[in-house]
Amino acid sequence: MSFFLEVLIGGLLAGVMYSLVALGFVLIYKASGVFNFAQGAMVFFAALTFTGLQEAWQLPLWLAFVLTLGVMVGVGIATERVVLRPLVNQPQITLFMATIGLAFFIEGVAQLVWGTNIRRLDLGLQDEPIEAVMERFNLLVSKFDLVAALVAGALVTVLAVFFNKTRIGRALRAVADDHQAALAVGIPLKQIWAIVWSVAGFVALVAGLLWGARNGVQFALTFVALKALPVLILGGFESILGAIVGGLIIGAAEKLAEVYLGQYVGGGIEGWFAYALALLFLLIRPEGLFGERHIDRV
Amino acid sequence: MFYREAGQFKTSYATDQQIFPIRQDRIAMAVLLAVAFVAVPLAASPYWLTAILIPFLTFSLAAIGLNILTGYAGQLSLGSAAFMAVGAVAAYNFEARVPGMPLLGSFVLGGLTAAGVGVLFGLPSLRIKGFYLAVATLAAQFFIPWLLVKVSWFSNDSTSGAISTQPLEIAGWLADTPTEKYLLVLTIVAVMALVAKNLIRSATGRAWMAVRDMDVAAEVIGIRIVRTKLTAFAVSSFYCGVAGALYAFANLGSVQPEDFNLDLSFRILFMIIVGGVGSMAGSFLGAAFITLLPIALDLLLTDGAAAIGLALPPGVASMAQLVVFGALIIFFLIVEPHGLARLWQIGKEKARLWPFPY
Numbered sequence: 001m002s003f004f005l006e007v008l009i010g011g012l013l014a015g016v017m018y019s020l021v022a023l024g025f026v027l028i029y030k031a032s033g034v035f036n037f038a039q040g041a042m043v044f045f046a047a048l049t050f051t052g053l054q055e056a057w058q059l060p061l062w063l064a065f066v067l068t069l070g071v072m073v074g075v076g077i078a079t080e081r082v083v084l085r086p087l088v089n090q091p092q093i094t095l096f097m098a099t100i101g102l103a104f105f106i107e108g109v110a111q112l113v114w115g116t117n118i119r120r121l122d123l124g125l126q127d128e129p130i131e132a133v134m135e136r137f138n139l140l141v142s143k144f145d146l147v148a149a150l151v152a153g154a155l156v157t158v159l160a161v162f163f164n165k166t167r168i169g170r171a172l173r174a175v176a177d178d179h180q181a182a183l184a185v186g187i188p189l190k191q192i193w194a195i196v197w198s199v200a201g202f203v204a205l206v207a208g209l210l211w212g213a214r215n216g217v218q219f220a221l222t223f224v225a226l227k228a229l230p231v232l233i234l235g236g237f238e239s240i241l242g243a244i245v246g247g248l249i250i251g252a253a254e255k256l257a258e259v260y261l262g263q264y265v266g267g268g269i270e271g272w273f274a275y276a277l278a279l280l281f282l283l284i285r286p287e288g289l290f291g292e293r294h295i296d297r298v
Numbered sequence: 299m300f301y302r303e304a305g306q307f308k309t310s311y312a313t314d315q316q317i318f319p320i321r322q323d324r325i326a327m328a329v330l331l332a333v334a335f336v337a338v339p340l341a342a343s344p345y346w347l348t349a350i351l352i353p354f355l356t357f358s359l360a361a362i363g364l365n366i367l368t369g370y371a372g373q374l375s376l377g378s379a380a381f382m383a384v385g386a387v388a389a390y391n392f393e394a395r396v397p398g399m400p401l402l403g404s405f406v407l408g409g410l411t412a413a414g415v416g417v418l419f420g421l422p423s424l425r426i427k428g429f430y431l432a433v434a435t436l437a438a439q440f441f442i443p444w445l446l447v448k449v450s451w452f453s454n455d456s457t458s459g460a461i462s463t464q465p466l467e468i469a470g471w472l473a474d475t476p477t478e479k480y481l482l483v484l485t486i487v488a489v490m491a492l493v494a495k496n497l498i499r500s501a502t503g504r505a506w507m508a509v510r511d512m513d514v515a516a517e518v519i520g521i522r523i524v525r526t527k528l529t530a531f532a533v534s535s536f537y538c539g540v541a542g543a544l545y546a547f548a549n550l551g552s553v554q555p556e557d558f559n560l561d562l563s564f565r566i567l568f569m570i571i572v573g574g575v576g577s578m579a580g581s582f583l584g585a586a587f588i589t590l591l592p593i594a595l596d597l598l599l600t601d602g603a604a605a606i607g608l609a610l611p612p613g614v615a616s617m618a619q620l621v622v623f624g625a626l627i628i629f630f631l632i633v634e635p636h637g638l639a640r641l642w643q644i645g646k647e648k649a650r651l652w653p654f655p656y
Contacts, residue, residue, distance in 0.1 A: 035429045086632040093374055094631055096429065097571055100564065101627025108620030116617075226440075226560075229433045237429065272444055275437035279422060282434060286426045 007259050008252055013145035015251020016152045017214075020207040021228035022235070022243040023155065024200045029237045030176045031196040033092055034084065037099040040225020041106035042201060046072055047208030047217045051121050052114040065205070072201030075106070080194045107222060116219070121212040148210045155206060156244055159199075163240070168195060176238075230278035236291025245289060250274045301649040317495060334484055339477045347476035348549075354589045355480075355487045356544045361569040361581035362494050363537030368567075369576035370498055371530030372510025373423050373431060377438035378538050378566045383558035384442060385412040385539025386546035387452050390553045393464045401468050405486070405547075409539040415442070416535020423527050427513070439560055446555040453553070461554075463547045479548045486544065490537065495578050497533065506530050510576075568623065572630050574639025583638040591626075592619050 021043060028036040050068045053059055059067070083098055163169040174182040175192050183189055208217075211224055231250050235242025257273045281288075301322050308314045318324045342351065364378045389408030393399055419438040423431050446452050453461050466473040466482060473482045497503055505526045508516035517523050546553045565588055573584020599615045634640055 083628055090635070092428065094635060096432070097567070098628050098631045100567070101624045101631070103624065104620045104627070105624030108617045108624060112614065112617045112621065226436070229436060233430060233433050269444070272437060272440035275433075275440055279434050279437050282422055282426050282430060286430065
């Protein structure tokens with residue numbers, strides 16, 4: 001039983017990490033209707049820039065963080081300028097394919113600038129079990145995972161407040177609802193998009209730091225985005241809450257499946273199990289757990 | 299001046315419904331085919347044949363497959379490489395396990411197997427569309443190669459997972475030189491392209507396009523959505539499957555599910571974006587472009603660096619390739635969303651008027 005709990009908790013905490021990446025997708029989709037395939041590349045780019053800056057000038061963590069955030073905001077604004085603005089009013093599929101191109105571009109630039117070596121990222125957090133929990137409940141819970149979960153929780157709270165209570169947040173929701181109506185009441189669409197992409201860059205940076213500290217900063221980080229996609233399907237593309245809940249479900253189910261089902265089929269099912277789960281789920285609720293239901297009119 | 303249809307009258311339904319209604323187009327096509335079938339095998343070096351022309355033709359076929367699904371039926375798919383893998387592995391197994399199986403027979407059966415799998419993974423398209431569907435097809439992309447590697451029956455219990463394909467032998471004719479392989483691939487691609495073109499011009503193709511443009515409206519005018527979407531998945535996967543079999547048999551000489559990864563799926567998607575979504579000519583133009591680009595870029599970078607006396611660190615060329623690829627995709631989507639095929643069309647319209655301004 002305690003083994004089951006351990007796997008479950010490990011899965012849930014890993015799911016939080018997926019949620020972090022999924023959050024970036026949701027933010028951009030909510031505000032601009034763009035399914036940003038480049039989110040994974042942005043995570044990779046942010047982590048690489050962070051470690052690169054740190055190594056190049058021996059910067060303290062906070063300074064590297066601020067500088068990288070600046071770079072990510074720059075990337076966000078440049079994306080809005082160069083990619084999105086000329087593609088206004090194009091079908092969503094076109095925008096999606098443009099972000100695939102953007103993903104390739106960012107991946108290439110990141111490695112041209114910072115090289116292809118695997119870098120270590122040290123946030124001063126150890127990936128070791130928490131002793132208090134181990135003594136009291138006899139469960140192995142990683143300190144690192146717990147911090148990651150707390151960070152994700154804090155991020156979601158901040159974003160939720162930002163979206164619901166601030167002026168910009170209201171504007172963001174208006175834009176998400178209807179571009180033209182938002183423009184008509186005087187909301188500056190271009191600024192809003194630049195802000196959203198910058199916020200998504202910030203989320204990518206946080207996700208990149210946590211994932212990078214856990215697995216090393218390497219090209220494989222871009223695949224994290226592929227893990228976040230089933231999370232999005234499950235939770236619904238438009239919902240921040242969905243990203244969190246979906247991440248938890250996927251994380252837990254994936255770990256449990258690997259441990260309990262994996263042995264029967266020879267292991268390695270982590271790569272696709274999340275997709276199969278999300279696919280099954282789609283047959284029941286095509287818009288995800290918290291997604292908006294679409295009604296087509298001729 | 300040379301490209302005028304003036305004086306070419308259509309006097310029967312048959313002439314009205316030709317694929318190439320303009321005489322100059324027919325002549326150009328005949329010349330193109332003659333060059334491809336006669337001049338190229340005589341002139342091209344083995345390097346050109348194996349490194350450029352055979353991959354180009356194979357990818358064209360895969361691009362036609364994806365174009366049928368995405369360009370004509372409007373169902374975005376990121377799993378084309380998985381269906382190619384199914385075609386390759388199935389063709390290998392039919393060839394290996396059925397005694398006396400003709401090679402073309404196993405290619406067709408491989409394609410049909412891929413079509414079956416395609417229909418299976420196309421089922422979600424009945425409920426979902428757009429991005430949700432794109433992500434659903436990713437499931438195929440991750441699940442199928444895993445399954446093919448995991449179940450050793452598919453690879454004939456080979457320990458390394460890499461299996462060499464059987465020789466390309468058709469009715470006693472052994473295609474083992476690059477020229478012969480090229481001719482075999484060219485013939486298959488030419489025939490299948492013709493079939494695809496006619497399929498698109500038929501009622502089936504029109505139904506696909508109606509569903510693409512607006513599925514609810516298509517349903518209202520009496521098109522059966524379920525059948526239309528699933529036939530699109532089936533036909534598309536059939537083409538991808540045969541392309542996969544050709545890729546394994548004629549290009550690589552081995553079947554490895556790892557070769558059919560997400561990267562390949564994206565490459566094929568790029569081919570139809572660059573070439574032209576919803577265009578037959580676009581599939582070929584895009585495949586040519588994406589096949590040639592890395593080679594040209596590689597030459598340019600290494601030679602360019604050598605010319606100014608710099609030795610490029612390894613890996614830079616492939617990184618630069620990623621950057622150029624990404625930038626090109628965005629550039630094409632912004633500047634010419636209909637791809638190279640549209641540029642070709644504009645060129646033809648200009649040629650009609652030349653040398654007069656209007």
